Amino acid sequence: MDLFVGQLFTGLSTGSILLLAALGLSLTFGQMGVINMAHGEFIMAGCYTAYVTQQVVGDAGVSLLIALPIGFLVGGAMGLVLESLLLRRLYHRPLDTLLVTFGVGLVLQQVARDVFGAPAVNVTVPEPLRGGVDLLGTTVPKTRLFIMALAVVAVAAVTLVLRFTPAGRRIRAVVGNRDLAETAGVSSRRVDAGTFFIGSGLAGVAGVALTLIGSTSPTTGQSYLVDAFLVVVAGGMGRIKGAVVAAVALGTFQAVFETYSTASLAKVGVFVVIVVFLQLRPQGLFTLRTRSLA
Amino acid sequence: MPLRPKLEARDIARTLAATAAITGLIATAACGSRAGEETVAAESCVDTSGDTVKVGALNSLSGTMSISETTVRDAIYLAVAEINAAGGVQGKEIEIVAEDGASEPTVFAEKAEKLIREDCVAAVFGGWTSASRKAMLPVFEDNDSLLYYPVQYEGLEASPNIFYTGATTNQQIIPALDYLAETGVESLYLVGSDYVFPRTANAIINAYAADHGIEVLGEDYAQLGSVEFSTIVNQVSASGADAVFNTLNGDSNVAFFREYANVGLTPEEMPVMSVSIAEEEVGGIGIENIEGQLAAWNYYQTVESPENAAFVEAFKTEYGDERVTSDPMEAAYNSVYLWAATVEKAGSFAVADIQANADGVSFASPEGTVVINGDNHHVAKTARIGEIRSDGLLYTVWESDGPIEPDPFLEGYDWAAELTVTE
Numbered sequence: 001m002d003l004f005v006g007q008l009f010t011g012l013s014t015g016s017i018l019l020l021a022a023l024g025l026s027l028t029f030g031q032m033g034v035i036n037m038a039h040g041e042f043i044m045a046g047c048y049t050a051y052v053t054q055q056v057v058g059d060a061g062v063s064l065l066i067a068l069p070i071g072f073l074v075g076g077a078m079g080l081v082l083e084s085l086l087l088r089r090l091y092h093r094p095l096d097t098l099l100v101t102f103g104v105g106l107v108l109q110q111v112a113r114d115v116f117g118a119p120a121v122n123v124t125v126p127e128p129l130r131g132g133v134d135l136l137g138t139t140v141p142k143t144r145l146f147i148m149a150l151a152v153v154a155v156a157a158v159t160l161v162l163r164f165t166p167a168g169r170r171i172r173a174v175v176g177n178r179d180l181a182e183t184a185g186v187s188s189r190r191v192d193a194g195t196f197f198i199g200s201g202l203a204g205v206a207g208v209a210l211t212l213i214g215s216t217s218p219t220t221g222q223s224y225l226v227d228a229f230l231v232v233v234a235g236g237m238g239r240i241k242g243a244v245v246a247a248v249a250l251g252t253f254q255a256v257f258e259t260y261s262t263a264s265l266a267k268v269g270v271f272v273v274i275v276v277f278l279q280l281r282p283q284g285l286f287t288l289r290t291r292s293l294a
Numbered sequence: 295m296p297l298r299p300k301l302e303a304r305d306i307a308r309t310l311a312a313t314a315a316i317t318g319l320i321a322t323a324a325c326g327s328r329a330g331e332e333t334v335a336a337e338s339c340v341d342t343s344g345d346t347v348k349v350g351a352l353n354s355l356s357g358t359m360s361i362s363e364t365t366v367r368d369a370i371y372l373a374v375a376e377i378n379a380a381g382g383v384q385g386k387e388i389e390i391v392a393e394d395g396a397s398e399p400t401v402f403a404e405k406a407e408k409l410i411r412e413d414c415v416a417a418v419f420g421g422w423t424s425a426s427r428k429a430m431l432p433v434f435e436d437n438d439s440l441l442y443y444p445v446q447y448e449g450l451e452a453s454p455n456i457f458y459t460g461a462t463t464n465q466q467i468i469p470a471l472d473y474l475a476e477t478g479v480e481s482l483y484l485v486g487s488d489y490v491f492p493r494t495a496n497a498i499i500n501a502y503a504a505d506h507g508i509e510v511l512g513e514d515y516a517q518l519g520s521v522e523f524s525t526i527v528n529q530v531s532a533s534g535a536d537a538v539f540n541t542l543n544g545d546s547n548v549a550f551f552r553e554y555a556n557v558g559l560t561p562e563e564m565p566v567m568s569v570s571i572a573e574e575e576v577g578g579i580g581i582e583n584i585e586g587q588l589a590a591w592n593y594y595q596t597v598e599s600p601e602n603a604a605f606v607e608a609f610k611t612e613y614g615d616e617r618v619t620s621d622p623m624e625a626a627y628n629s630v631y632l633w634a635a636t637v638e639k640a641g642s643f644a645v646a647d648i649q650a651n652a653d654g655v656s657f658a659s660p661e662g663t664v665v666i667n668g669d670n671h672h673v674a675k676t677a678r679i680g681e682i683r684s685d686g687l688l689y690t691v692w693e694s695d696g697p698i699e700p701d702p703f704l705e706g707y708d709w710a711a712e713l714t715v716t717e
Contacts, residue, residue, distance in 0.1 A: 010524045017522070110356070118361035120548055120578025125556075130582075132557045138528060141556030214521040215548030215578055219358055223519050223545070258525040263516045264488045266525075 006138025007255045013144040015251025016151035019244060020209060021224040022231035023154055024075075024202030026243040030232050031175045032195055034087055035094055037101040039228060040221025041108035042078055042200050046071040046207015047216040048116060051123050061126035067208045068150075075204020076197040078108075083196040088189070105221070112218040120217035129212065143212040150209050154202060155244055161198070162240070171195050175238060234274050236284025245285055250274075338438070339414040342643045347386045349374070349633075350393060350409035352420035352430075357397025358544070362622065363422050365574060366444055367392070368613055369623035370419050373630035376608065383634045384641070391415055399429035406430045410439045416643045417442060417633050419626060424448060424490050431456065438645055442633055444626035446569070446591070448494035449702040452670040454649060459629040459664070460622060461592050462672050462702040467495055469677035470539075470567050470590035471502050473692050479536040481509040485526060485550065486541035488515040495541050495569065497713055498704070505709035511535045516542065521549040527557055530564070540568040547571055551583045561586035567679075572620035576686045587682050591621040592675045593661035594688040602660035618687070619660075628659045632666060632673070663697060672700030 021043060028034050050067040057063035082104060090097045129146055132139040162168040173181040174191045182188050206224075214220060231250060235242030250270060258266035278284070340348075351370050353363040374388045382388060391413045393405040402421060409415045410433070417440040421427045424447050434441045434455040446461040474482070484499060486492025496513055503510050511533040514526045527550070530538055542550055547570070554566065567588045573595055576584060595606055595618050605627065609619050632655060637643055640651035653668020665674040674697035680688030704710035 006528060007525065010528060014522055014524060113360070118364065119574055120361075120545060122578055122580040124580060124582070125552070130556065139531070139557040141553060143552075143556060144524070210521075213549060213552055215545040217361070217545055217548075217578065219519070219545065220521075223521050254522070255525050259529070262514055263520065263522075263526060267517060 004256070004259070006135075007259045008252060009135060009138060009140060011252025011255035012248060013140065013148060013251070014255050015248035016144075016148040017210065017213070018227050018231050018251055019247035020147060020151045020154060020206040021203075022228040022235075022243050022247060023151075023158060023240075024199040024206065025228045026232045026235065026238075026240055027158070027199035027202070028079075028196055029229070030235075030238045030240075030243070031171065032192060032199075033094065033237070034091075034196070035098045035101065036082075036087075037098060037225070038082065038105040038108060039101075039200075039203055040223075040225035041105045041112075042075045042203035042221070043207040043210065043224055044108070044112060044216075044218065044221035045078055046075055046204035046209075047123070047211050047214075047220050048112060048121075048207075049074045049204060050208040050211045051116070051121050051216055054123055059126075060124045061128060064126055064129075064208070064212075068205055071204035071208035072201040073204070075207065076201030079196045079200020079203075080193060082200070083193055087196070088192070091192075109218045109221075116218070118218065120215040120220075123211035123216055125212055141213075146212065147209050150205075154205065155240065158198070158202070158240055167191075167194060230270075230274060234277065234284055236286040239284075239286040242284055242286035338645065339411070340416050340643060341414060342384075342386065342416065345386055346389045347383060347643060348389045348391055348413060348415045349630075350406075350413065350415040350418035350420070351390050352393045352395055352402060352405055352409060352418050354397040354422065354426075355392075355394040359395075359397040359422055361544075362574065363395070363397075363420070365620065365623050366420065366422065366626040368617075369609070369619075369627040370630055372609055372612055373627045375612075377630065377634050383637050384643070388634075395420065395426060399423070399425040402426040403429040403433050406433045406441070407437070410434075410437045416440075416637075417648075419444070419629055419633075421445070422622070427451075427456070440633075440645055440648060442626075442629035444629050445622045446625075448491045449704065450494070452672070452702055454671065455645070456671060457629065457632065457652070457666065458672045458700075458702070459632060460625045461675055461677070462700050463495065463498055464701040464704060464707070465592060465675050465677050465698045466569060466590050467498055468502065468707070469694055469698070470569065470588075470679060471499060471506075471508075473590075473679045474537055474539075474567060475506055475508065476692075479508065481511050481533075481535045481537075483511050483530045483533050483535040483538045484513040484541070485530065485538060486515050487518045487520075487543040487546055489518060489543075491543075492541035496539075498710065499539055501709050501713050516546055516550075518543060518546070520546050523550045523553040526550070527553040527559070530554075531557055531559055535564060538564060538566040540566050541570065542568075543570050545578075547575060548579050551579050551587075555583040561588070571682075572622070573618035573687060574620050576682055576688075581682075581684060581686050584682050585684055588691075589680045589682065589688055590677070591680060591688070592678060593619075593621045593624040594678065594680050594690060595619045596680075596687050596689050597661060597678070599660065599662065601658050605660040624660050628657055628661075628664055628673075631657045631659070632664070636666070665697060667700050670700055670702055672702055674699050 025039050028036050049071040053067040054063040129142045132141045170186050170191050174188050231247045235246030254266050254270050257269045353367040354360045378387050395402040419442045421443045422445050441456045444459050446466050449463040484496045569590050571589050636648050636652050636655045640647040652666045656665040662676045676697050677694040678690045679692040681691045
């Protein structure tokens, strides 16, 4: 029983990792409909940002705190470049976008390999985050608690920005009905760039945080990409709320299922559940009702 | 050692070889009417009449396996340069034709075919994953050419056209189990990546455990590349096993060991025995997460012998002080020397002569003397258990009494009888 309760907590923790990886994607893919296969590489860029910052700063704790905002800027800047150089020309051509961003992802992986070398590099975990805390009969690593807290903060920040700032209102307006928003004087081009900046920046932040539990190597981003898409699709396109619920549900399901079978089988189970779920509810958990005419 | 200029010369040679290959292709295409005669593929086109002899180096220089395979490539080049500096093989200078396997088994097969048929190499060195070896095997058998494969693997194979210079299971996994049993381990938890090597290794471990009274408390597989180890580590922790046997591969090790250390599991309490973590991987995991854990290999950089001191020094001189030497690199280095020694003994570069003369050929290698077994084409190797210390290197804490004879099908072990049959 203890193990079961512990696993629920593990599920929450796994969910928060999924959420952190998927949050940026729920903006770029969910809201804008861009299939960005390079999202994983933006996460990887965040990982290397944490690594470089640590090499420069030295102190692991301080560098982690500095790296979070830098990671946001690095990821965001890469997203901005990708959007303005390539994606802008490819809106309404989702298949081309998929191929182009996949290619960009491969290029970024090779760049990382050339700059940092193929072997994984080590980002040292700060002293206060080492070890674990006993919770409900299981030991929870502090790094995971940190990631959960960060996921909560990130979701809160995105929600606040979308709901209460002028920029957020413009984003929601363009997602709701692009033509009408433009008629009302909103520059959809600038909004697209801004949304992509925030979404990619969040990938950078996720990358910085994920160095605490995972590896930092050129292929790191690949391990999060599929799960991130899964979360966004299951949660329903365009809804942050959907991503949150889907991430926690998938994380918990994976953790509990894994306890009674194996990790590989649990993964299969997750996919089966999602396939069945999407058959019944193709639009995902939550639907965004738009006023667009198309 | 003035290896650098040689490398440049080699690059030029490579370009020339490539040009020659292309010219050859065009020529072949031009003489379409003679295509019928070309189908006698088994006829070797190896030309050893000149001052040089060509060999192939087939390693992944791009893709996910390049992390490991580029190090093997470096070791092959080092051995070739040393042999050339000492006068070559049969008085001929060895010339390397390099190809990129690109981490794709199909590319390995394709490039192997190209090296054999177009570059006419006398032997090929390389390959890493079992999938790449399985893909190349029919190519080498059909063309009757030779592959030297330098990585420990799951055994249960013995092709007349492949020489296996890494460990087979009875030179790595079984000694590791013997060591654990010796130190009083009575229960194990098995963690591995989900592919052929860990599955086969764990089948062997289960059979061994059943015979030796060791209890296997759990067996978990994670997808290759998986970084979510929370549940597995919780289960390992809850099982209370005496030790963990780890066959995870690649980046998964980083996530696993971080999680392991963070929930407070220590090597004193529950040691982890790994078979895929060498000097190269320790850095990425972070020494604070893995210090004190165990690994099973045949070679460590810290092995004390004059041969190893010379090997490590030559390697660092050539590739930089920060580089480390690891087991697969050493096995690849040995493979070139073993090939050269066999050629010298046979007095010929022909495949049949090498096969006929391979038995008993030995080399005083960095890990100790290695001897080719002519029956199964594996080599006798010394098994070593290493402990990871604070400098990131592995130090031998146990070693077998001399080289262990290779037994890829585990025929010498009664408890493994059923395993071999089912395979």
